[in-house]
Amino acid sequence: MNEAAAVVELRALSAPAAPGVPGLALRGLDLRIAAGEQVAVIGASGAGKTSLLMALACAVRPAGGSVSLFGRDPWAMPTGELRRLRGRLFLAPQVPPLPPRQRVVTAVLAGRLPAMGLLQSLRTLWSPRDAGLAQAALAEVGLADKLWLRVDRLSGGERQRVGLARALVSQASLWLVDEPLSALDPTRARGVIDALLGAARRDGRTLVCSLHQVDVARERFERIVALRAGVCVYDGPAAGLDDAGLRALYAGELPEAVPADPLPAADALPESMCR
């Protein structure tokens, strides 16, 4: 792992969940991901999975520590160079950011915008020349018959898969995919994750994918990063994560979620409220 060039290198990274949000969602995270690796990020809700992907996508400026992507510090770059770097990564948010009035073919091909000039983008809006490319990506996620429909005709799960088809057509070498399975049934979910992993392995892309489905993560990914309260608590092969460790990962959140003061017992409620 060490001889391959690092695509991602985080050192003691702290960052808020989104620009302008107070408080830290990541608190001193170290992470190194080599080119061509596929990594699943797991952890309970609020553990910092999405924040990690946001930080990797240069969508939020670090509050402390450092981010290095493709061996360079994105926050030391001028705006134009940072834009070119952004073209080398692709963040697929959990809620697909698709305008409802857009056609599916346009929504998918928008993943190729960084590689297109303005004239070519206009051409694509008017009548896409690369429809075949979009069609192939849609077929990978099981939506081959939706190419010419409008996004607002699709269900929530279908929109999520259109968002992933957009990732599939993008020419980015670092894919950051946030909970791609949250709106999918289990069978569909496995098909989609296999399509993502297959495409990433075929083209030698780096994939960082946050997942709520721990079983899918252990089954399909070789490396798992587990987060809790904004720090990394496990980073290693999927086989090394046993059931006890998982229980600690997910059960441990409860004491923090409950406020320090115990809730009043039911019989202590004022009588007037019980009548």
Added chain:
Amino acid sequence: MAQAVRPTGAALHDPALLRRVSWLLVVAVLAWPVLVWTEFNPATLLDARSLGATWKFVSDFVPPKHDADFLAELLRETWRTVAIATAGLALAWLLAVPLALLSTARLSLSGLAAPMRPLPTALRQVVRWVLVVLRSIPELVWALLFVRAVGLGPTSGVLAIAITYGGMLGKVYADLLESSDPAATQALLRNGSGRLQALLFGALPECAGELVSYTVYRWECAIRSSVVLGFVGAGGLGQLLDSATKVFAGSEVSAILMVFVALVWLSDRVSAVLRRVMG
């Protein structure tokens, strides 16, 4: 509660009533001097002389004038009014689009992940001021200036509408872009698209309907506006209306007013059709 208590008179007394009555009195006391200053006196409308003059003018409204010569002139001036409004709005649009794109924060690259940098912030503020200046001077004033500069005729009307409406369209376009759902545009910018690409693939499909509907509404306003500009010599229906009212030709006035109503109705239909097409 098991046994409902029958409310007494005191219990039914609305506690907000006193406050509401007091507010009403305060408003009345404040409004009185305003009415005096504006010489608001409805009685003048009702004295015998003005009633007679009004009646004579209004009774002349029916039937509207409809001889062939007048209709031909009416048609020509209607066409000129529509042309002034359309040409003015087209120029305004050309002015507004670049200014709106420069001033909207939605397409900012530097504001994507951090507070926007000082230079882009300052540039956006300057463009906003330009838009304020453009639209804060009423088109009537611009028209009076242009009538002096380029002479009587439709050109001054077109330029006046272009400048004022350019400021209005630019401001509202920028606001519409900023109030639409940011997710699509931000996702494209984050993944390395250019600003114009993010506009075309993210922001425009989000708010195209609103942008088109507002533009058509502004076209309707431009028609009304070009009528007013006609009064100061910018041509079109306004000039016709001006001369008709000056000689108390009620039948001509009513014919011209009917054309106004028809034009506004037309723009309403155009807007409805466009919004249905844009979905």
